[in-house]
Amino acid sequence: GDSVTQMEGPVTLSEEAFLTINCTYTATGYPSLFWYVQYPGEGLQLLLKATKADDKGSNKGFEATYRKETTSFHLEKGSVQVSDSAVYFCALMSGGSNYKLTFGKGTLLTVNP
């Protein structure tokens, strides 16, 4: 079945540091890939997505590239801010009549001033 593996953290960085959160997946067919972010006490917000191989999703300085050859979708940001502190989830949606997201376990990011 489908699965997503992401580094569980927690990850603690200083402001303006470089961020990478690794995500790899197993899926049938050609899934769409997503990063969601969850701030304390809130639901999930879509951060970025990519729907086919070599696509790069980007938003708010975050980027991730769909790598089919390595089945990966690593999240990166060049300079993190305190306001980026949150839990980040990598997720996939397989093709066909699946209609569901499969999530990784989440990575807690804390950015210190």
Place this chain on the structure above:
Amino acid sequence: KAGVTQTPRYLIKTRGQQVTLSCSPISGHRSVSWYQQTPGQGLQFLFEYFSETQRNKGNFPGRFSGRQFSNSRSEMNVSTLELGDSALYLCASSSHHQETQYFGPGTRLLVL
């Protein structure tokens, strides 16, 4: 455009009771999905509805059920509550299958 709304936001129940949670999707979205989030199991898919039909169901016992109305609003029901049902229940909507899912703020259920 208003986002996904869920009511109530917080709920406290006791074991053996039942509970109904409500979700209103983004206007124009016809697909509604439900997820359970717990510290131990993470985010798990419950079920998905489109045009009042359940198209997919996750691996949850029959105590968990749902439905969707003609206006796309959805409800999920949990009967005979157990302590392990304590969780954040998230609803998400999308315009049609395979499109991006947008999440509501969730309903936090505590079972005592």
